[in-house]
Amino acid sequence: MRVKVLFFGRVKEIVGRAEETADVEDGADLGSLFHSYARRFPQLAEMERSTVLARNQKIAGRSECLADGDEVAFLPPVSGGSPGVRDFSPGT
Amino acid sequence: MPPEYVQIVRAPIDVAGLAAGLRRGEDGAVVVFEGIVRSHSGGRTTLYLEYEGYEAMALEQMRAIAGEARARWPIDRMAIVHRLGRLEIGETSIAIVVTSAHRAPAFDACRHAIDRVKKSVAIWKKEYFADGAVWVEGEVIQP
Numbered sequence: 001m002r003v004k005v006l007f008f009g010r011v012k013e014i015v016g017r018a019e020e021t022a023d024v025e026d027g028a029d030l031g032s033l034f035h036s037y038a039r040r041f042p043q044l045a046e047m048e049r050s051t052v053l054a055r056n057q058k059i060a061g062r063s064e065c066l067a068d069g070d071e072v073a074f075l076p077p078v079s080g081g082s083p084g085v086r087d088f089s090p091g092t
Numbered sequence: 093m094p095p096e097y098v099q100i101v102r103a104p105i106d107v108a109g110l111a112a113g114l115r116r117g118e119d120g121a122v123v124v125f126e127g128i129v130r131s132h133s134g135g136r137t138t139l140y141l142e143y144e145g146y147e148a149m150a151l152e153q154m155r156a157i158a159g160e161a162r163a164r165w166p167i168d169r170m171a172i173v174h175r176l177g178r179l180e181i182g183e184t185s186i187a188i189v190v191t192s193a194h195r196a197p198a199f200d201a202c203r204h205a206i207d208r209v210k211k212s213v214a215i216w217k218k219e220y221f222a223d224g225a226v227w228v229e230g231e232v233i234q235p
Binding site: 009079081 | 144145146148149152207210211212213214215216217218227228229230231232233235
């Protein structure tokens with residue numbers, strides 16, 4: 001079966017493209033899809049714990065199974081808040 | 093304008109127009125937050141920023157954040173507008189507008205919304221300096 005894979009931020013630069021179509025085996029889960037890319041792109045393997053996966057625009061666990069036609073996205077960390085300025089209340 | 097208004101744009105955000113469109117006679121407060129592009133980061137001089145997003149997902153997340161805020165605080169309406177693409181120093185990357193009968197819940201809901209957007213919405217920021225560029229990766233995306 002085929003799924004569409006989208007890449008963002010630093011992941012997009014590592015993979016060298018914004019999206020592609022991937023052939024996956026029946027019963028494959030998100031984790032196995034991630035690992036197939038991590039094998040191709042060692043820098044992506046280093047981001048395994050910080051990259052969140054989405055399936056059809058919703059955050060999904062690695063054990064979630066893929067279905068034909070799914071849209072999967074690799075989401076690196078977002079900017080978050082400014083470190084060190086989270087609590088500047090007087091007296092704290 | 094609907095009570096929960098979210099939008100992703102690539103042109104300058106008309107914050108005044110947004111606030112004017114949201115306010116109603118029953119409101120006693122309008123709180124406006126603008127995130128703007130800062131000229132420095134970690135001691136380095138920033139030239140400009142580039143934002144990119146997973147737009148379909150980001151819009152859904154922004155809608156959920158506005159919905160949560162309206163369920164949690166007695167506010168009237170909330171708008172969240174994020175800009176993508178190249179932004180220069182001083183330009184507005186995000187605007188959040190909250191209208192309410194009273195000011196306290198409007199401030200609280202606005203603060204909550206911007207914190208949630210920064211931690212969970214599928215939008216990424218790349219900072220360009222004179223000697224290079226870096227993706228700002230502060231936090232693993234939260235559900």
